Structures are given as C-alpha cells and as structure tokens.
Amino acid sequence: MTSFDAIVIGGGHNGLVCASFLARSGRKVLVLEAESEVGGAGRGLEFAPGFRVSMAHLLNRLHPEIIRVLELEKHGFAPPMAVASGSTPTPNPSPQGGGGLAAVRLPQDLDKFEQEAATSSPSPLRGGVRGGGTSLAPNVVLSANADPLVLTGAYGETLDGISPAGAREWAEVRAQLFRYAGILKPLLARRPPALGGMALAETAALAITGLSLKRLGKEDMRDFLRVLLMNVADFVDEGLSDDRLKGLLAFDAVLGSHLGPRSPTSLLGLYYRLTGEIGGLPGAQLQPPGGMGAVMAALRKATERAGAAIRTGSAVGRILVENGRAAGVALADGEEIRAATVISAANPRTTFVDLVGSRHLDTGFVRRVQNIRMKGHAAKLHLALDRAPEFLGLPPEHRRGRLVIAPSTDYVEFAFNPSKYGEFSPEPAMEITLPSLDDPSLAPVGACVLSATVLYAPYALKEGWESGKPKLLEAILLVLERHAPGLRKTILHSELLTPVDIEQRYRMPGGHWHHGELQADQMLMSRPVFGAEGYDTPIDGLFLAGAGSHPGGGISGVPGMNAAKRILGMKA
Template identity: 50%
Template sequence: MTSSNGKTSYDAVVIGGGHNGLVAAAMLGRAGRRVLLVEARDVLGGGAGTHVFHPGYKVNSLAHLMNRLAPEVERALGLDLADLGTSLAPTVALDPVRGPVVLGGAYGDSLSGVTPDEAGRFAALRALLMSQADLLARFLARPPPMPGELSLGDAVDLGKAAVALLKRGRSAGRDFARMLLTNIADVVDEHLDDDRLKGLLAFDATLGIHLGPRSPTSIVGLYYRLAGSCLGARGGQIVPRGGMGAVTAHLAAAARQAGVEIRTGAPVAAIAADRGRASGIVLPWGARIAAPLIVSAIHPVTTLRSLLPPGAIDIGLDRAVSHIRSRGDAAKLHLALDAVPAFVGVPAEAARGRLVVAPSVDHVERAFNPAKYGDFSPDPVIEITLPSLTDPTFAPRGGAVLSAIVQYAPYDLSGGWDARRDAFLETVLATLERHAPGLRGSIVGAELLLPPDIEAHFGMPGGHWHHGELQVDQMIFNRPAFGASGYETPVPGLYLASAGSHPGGGVSGLPGYNAARRALAKETAA
C-alpha cells in the first residue's frame, strides 16, 4: 500500500501525530523537506485532543489546560492562537470549611482569600520561585548540554545563567543551590503559613510524578511548571476555547501549510535500517515507505525496543531504556452533568479556571503514601476544570462538563484495576461531592481513564502522560536515557521527539521543535 498520493518515498517521516509530532513535521516541512506524518489512531493530537464521551458532551482527552506551549514554537510556525483565549484563567485552592484561595493572573499575580500578611509572604515566595524557574527556562528550547561535550552555545548559555544568578547576589545563589536539593514541603513551610497555599504548591510540584511533597528534590516539578508560559506570562494558563483539540488543529494546519502529508489510521510496524542507518518505515501490511530521516514522536521505549531491528542499539542502551520509569500515577475522570456544579465559596468567574483539591501539604503526602505500596488514597488530590464554562458547545444548554485529573492512581494497583475500578470511582465522586454538594445528582454520564486505559487508548507505555518520570535522574542529558538524549540515537537518521525527550511532558511542543532543529542541523552537515 502506498501513501494517499501514491508516493512511497519522502525526505522525512514523522511517527506520531501528537502535538510534538505535528511541531516536528511542520518544522521539517518549513525547511523544504518532503514530509509524511503517520499516526496510528484515527485522530490527531494524542493526549492533547478533544473527544465526545457522552451523547452531546465533549471533553479534553487528557491535558485540559494550555500553560506551556513555547513561544519559540508559536513564532517558528507562525501560529495565531488568539481564538483560544486572550485572558489568563485563575487557580482556585478549594476548601469547603475555610473557603477558597483564588490566584489570579499568572500563578498568583493577585491573590484573594488570605490575610494581607500571607499575601505578602506568597508574593515574596512567588518572586523567588519565578526567578529560579527562569534559570531552567533558559535551557528548554535547546538540546540538553552533555557532560564532557559542551558546545560553544552550551558554554555561553551556562555562562549567561551563572551571570544572571550572580547578579541577584550571593544569597540568591545559595538559596537556589539549597532549594534545588530539598523538597517542596520544607520550602513552603519556611515561607508560608496558610495550609491552602502550601497544599496547592505541594500539589503542583508533584502532579503527574511519583513523588510526595516530602520526597527529596520534589521542588523540581514546581520549577518545571513555572518555567512554562501562556499569553506571554510565566506560570500563566488558559482553558482554551475549542479545547485542546483546537490547539492540535492549529498545529495540524501549520503542518499542512508547510506541505506535510498527514495520514491517520496508519500504525508503524517497524523502522527499517539499512547498513545501520534509518531508511524508512514498514507498515503492518508490509508496505515500506522510504526516507533517510525518521523522527519518532512516540514513546522512546516503543521506538527503541519495539520498532528497531534486533541489535540496532547496544546492550547497555537497551538495558537503560528498559529501566526508564514510566508507570503512570494519574487518572482522568470526565463527568457529563445536567447542571453547572457549584463549588463551595467559589465565585462564578473563578470557576472558569483551575480548581484544586489539595488543602494541605499533609493531605498531599497522605494521598501519596498508599501509591508507594500500589494502592490508591481514600482521600485523593484532584485538579478540576469545567471546560463548558469557557466553551458552551462542550455540553447541552443548561448542562456542564467536569474534567478532573486524579492523583494518585498507580498503574500496577494492588488487586488489579478490574476489581477495584468502581471503588476508586466512588472515592473520587465522594471527594468531589464534599466540595460541590449536589454534584452526584446531576451526573448523566462518566468516563474514567486509568493508567492502563491511557496506555491502551493513547499508546503511552505505562500510562504515563510524560513518557517517563520527570525526576532529576530522568531529566536533561538522562532523558530518555544517557546515550539517546539530545534527540539523536545510535542509529543515524533516527531522532526522538516525544515527551520522553528533553525537556519533558506537557503541551510545550519543545521536544518536537528541538528534535527537528537538531535533525536538520545534523543531516544538512552530513
């Protein structure tokens, strides 16, 4: 079988039609390459998609916030995203007893629901965290610096980061070194008094990661979050009109405009390699599509251990890849409601943003504890959006959609998910009901995606949204593994561009952007 226009050869093939694959394909197309993008599913977007889950109700499939699509990607692809939203959405730390805390603007430019003294303490901590996250942000839109192989550009960037830190004074450098190695619980206890704010920061530092707030280096997750930006604001976020599927549509349009041919329903059975060099892909029905450049935007374990011929990578790298920690800890719940839920104390406008159930550091830590032993918490922590408030087409008139990320939900659950799915759902609904009384009575449909479901539906081994843990030993030059970082692989002509590559997960587009730039530079030089 040939491609839809009859061609069986291209300059480049991109595997995977998630947002990183679309970005990589568009970058290659804009550089004049003839590009084919193949996607196994019938729709594009991967986890950054939108789908109908109940008659008349649609929802964001996995990711439900736009908070880190890189400005470098927007500029490189000429994206105009104004139709998705032009004002930042707030974050609300829920508490049905004490009332909520509302963070306005970009992660708390403004703050309500706390004392003036606490607002001042939070402002000081926010400024400190933002300045430290800026240091990380300098290295996101470029390949990771490799130990012993620093390029001139790496040395310049490291020098600039050091100068920026020194300009803030000796104490700033000392604080950064100290905080980087500590945990988020100790940091918030040092700077804040209000448990609601402490719980929110602890939640944001550990969301999607198999760590608790008292785990060493857990603050790195918060730095990573704050290094992202939206509408030009560090730490900003929107619930996009049209959903995350609208973001995907913009990226797909940019790819098509660059001349990329896109094929859905086209899984890849193998990556062909001639004389040790990538030379094309093989489809399940045996057809081969030739290309000297292959960019894989699917999970690195699938790429390196399932698609390549035996012996294409050495035993050491194969062993390292097999030990990538990629077991998901988060579930996604979608509820179709016949009425808009009322969360206790939350103003109507604030309900259009992000609502978080994490009332204290101890609450987040207690939610994590069972996951260490393969169980879920009886009192989970949750991130909630109501996308139908931003885009009424998501639900029938008078109805609403609730989208929730629930943590912790270990992939390898003790007793198995088949036997305990209903118990988990009941636990989550009971938690939501405490914060939005009457919600359960308005449910007309539900969809629960556990890590094994995410693995099956989206092709993410282990059901991990980030294609691998975002912990310090699996970041930068160790992402996805030493020997296959920096987007290149030991197989010439094959590059990695998924969230499993630097800088990691979230809808940033940077793995695809960086991988395409590295591939163009290397293949042109060759």
C-alpha cells in the same frame, strides 16, 4: 509513490511541531498517526453524547516560538496570539472580591522579577485581562476547612481569600520561585548540555544559566543552589503559612510524577511548571476555546500548510534499520515507507524496544531504556453533568478556573503513600476544570463537562483496575461531593481513565504523559537515557521528538521543536 526526506512517527503535538519546523525548512515530511485523528492526548473526544473533552485540559507551556513561527493564530489558535500579534489589550477589570476577605494586590516590584524571568515581552493578559476572547484561568484551591483561595493572573499575581500577611508571604515566595525558575528556563528550552566534549554552540544553555545565576546576587545564588534539589514541602514551610497555598504548590510540584511533596527533588516539578508561559506570562494558564482539540486542529493546519503530509490510521509496526542507519518505517499492515530520517515522537521505550528492536542496539543501552521509570500515577475523570456544579464558598465566576483539591501538603503526601504500594489514594488530590463554561460548544445547552486529573492512581494497581476502577471512582466522587454538594445527582455519564486506559487510548506506555518520570535522574542529559539524550539516538538518522526527551511532557512542543532544530542543524 511520493518519497519523503523525513517520517515523523506519532501525530501528537510534538510530532506535529517537529514536522512543521522541518517542512518549513523545505524538507518533505510525512507524519504517521496510528489513530484516526492527530493531536495525541490533546485531541478532543466525545465521551458522552454531546460532551467533548480532551485528556490534556489546560494550556500553560506551549512555547511562544512555536506559536510565532508556525503562525498558529492564522490557523485558528487566536487567544494567546492576540497578545503576540500586538492587539490592543482591554483594561483590566479588577478581580472579583468574593468571600469575606478583600482581594489583595501584590507588591509592585513583582513585575520586575517577572520581566527577568520571562523571555518574551510582558503581556497585557496579566491579571485576568481578556485578550481575543479568552482570559487566563485562575487557580482555585478548595479546602474543606477554609474558604476557597483564588489566585488570579499568572499563577497568583493577585490573591483572593487570604490575609494580608499571607499575601505578603506569597508575594515573596512567588517572586523567588519565578526568579529561580527563570534561571532554569534556558536549560529547559534548549537542547540539554552534553557532558563530554561539548561543542561550543551547545554550551549556550549552560552559559546563559550561569550568567543568570551570577545576576542573582551572592545570597540569592546560595539559596538557589540550596533549594535546587529540595522537596517542595520543606520549601513551602520555610516561606508560607497558608495551608491552601502550600497544598497548591505541593500539588503542582508532584503532578504527573511518582513523588510526594516530601520527596527530595520534588521542587523541581514546580520549577518545571513555572517555566511554562502563556502570552509572555510565566506561570499563566488558560483553557483554550474549543478545548485542547482546537489547539491540535490549529497545529494540524499549520503542519499541513507548512507542506507536511499527514496520514492518520497508519500505525508504525517497525522502524527499518539498514547498516546501522534508519531507512524508513514499516506500517503495521506491512507497507514500507522509506526515508533517510525517521523521527519518533512516540515513547522512547516503544521506539527502541518495539519499533527498532534490541538487536540493533547495545545491551547496556537497552538495559537503560528498560529501566526508564514510566508508570503513570494519575487518572483522568470526565463527567457529563446536566448543569454546572456549584462549589462551596466559590463565586460562580471562578469556576472557570482550575480548581485544585489539595488543601494542604500533608493531604497530598498522604494521598501519595498508598500509590507506592500499588494502591490508589482513598482521598485523592485533583485538579478540576469545567471546559464547557468557557466554550459552551463542548456540552449540550445548559449541561457541563467536568474534567479532572486525579492523584494518585498507580498504573500497576495491586488489585487490578477491573475491580479497582469503580472503587476509585467512588472515592473521587466522595471527595467531589464534599466540595460540591449535590454534584453526584447531576451526573449523566462518567468516564474514568486509569493509567492503563490512558496507555491503551493514547499509546503511552504506563499511561505516563511525560513518557517517563520527570525526576532529577531522568532529566537533562539523562532524558530519556544517556545515549539518546539531545534527540539523537544510537541509530543514525533516527531521532526522538516526544515528551520522553528533554525537557519533558506537557503541551509545550519543545521536544518537537528542538528535535527539528537538531536535525536541521546537523545537515547544515
């Protein structure tokens, strides 16, 4: 039998990234995936005959170092690498001027801010440039009371459908947001700073943050400190007057967490979103060709090429702990596989309570793990449509963007209210993508896949999801129909995943894609809990590498990468 240095539990993107980095450094690594396919929430699934989709449908934060080191471009993930590998950019066709208002270019000095905020070099993908076959997906805010607002480029470098005054406000707020997000970026990219007895090397993240804070200038620094833990609703009210823009920012700030726009600290969620980048462009997003499944396939290839073994269909039943040390795993069928290092990319509660077992841990630690808040609040809708839908007032070419139904801050806030009491939003907010427009292989010819993340759908629905699910579907379709009249009649098949479904399908407790609320009190050294922060755990030889660890979820790969670096650094 082959012996392994390290076993990675869970073949989601973080598990794969972690395994790749370890394998590239010469470790013998085995990835164990419970499902028949790796990729976790990024794997593509056929939800109706001929229609494929993945739970995660947008790429906006896959870390550039991962793309570079794992040479993902060689393994079939071309588009962003077209930039990083230095392919010649095509000139930028001017954004389409749809609707009544002309497209408004933002002031030039924005570029300067972005360069400060970005860690990699500026990218030719900017402003809707096509690079290697895929371009950035615009953001589109749909509103029942106004024309759609289109934000093109990396998070709205240009706006379409807004007054010049509104565009000026946006330019300022956008620059401010990127400036501040840029300060937090090193904190989110590295291992979280430790509180007690910090090693010199570990102060790096704090030092860089401190330095960039100093660079801001006094008044900007004051505002940064003031707004840091503010709610997004008040923040946008200070600088913006367009409801659609406010609604978008509010939506992006709370997407994936149990907060409303008026909840203090909700602005952090927006920073988190804006620290992501694609092709060196902070805030950019794209719909990967072939869907997220293709990204996962590239990661799988990279992992295998790095020398790691992958076993699918191998659910781990238990992490073996001997004399306080991890010694390997026992599969659900009883097979034992031994290794000195075990890395869990699974949810932290699953890892500690189910796989390790509380008898190997301190009571206070288990108590904290049990207290991690991780009840999901988002549902995922997949529609198989017989043709591409048409949205009111939206030029068809913008349909390939991310369409957001969050026409105002209050819309999102009032959608949030019922979720606090275990009820779903009667008027849900949502983000919609039509992945098959970019990649026709995802649907039969002429047909269309609609993928939507829907807020709010609480994991613990009071009435239970059996009876609640059809009601939520109806509520969603009513909203959709309002913005895309006639859409209902084109539905061939629908699949609504509630947090409970997501929990079961993707083995994410609570159906929470961050593996735990991403709120201020569960961030940095408190992520997932004090005592297991920074990827170490109380069990020697056991590490965490999933979204439950710093910095959090989304297809970033950062927890996986950082965990690998931590492990490699320890042995060195």
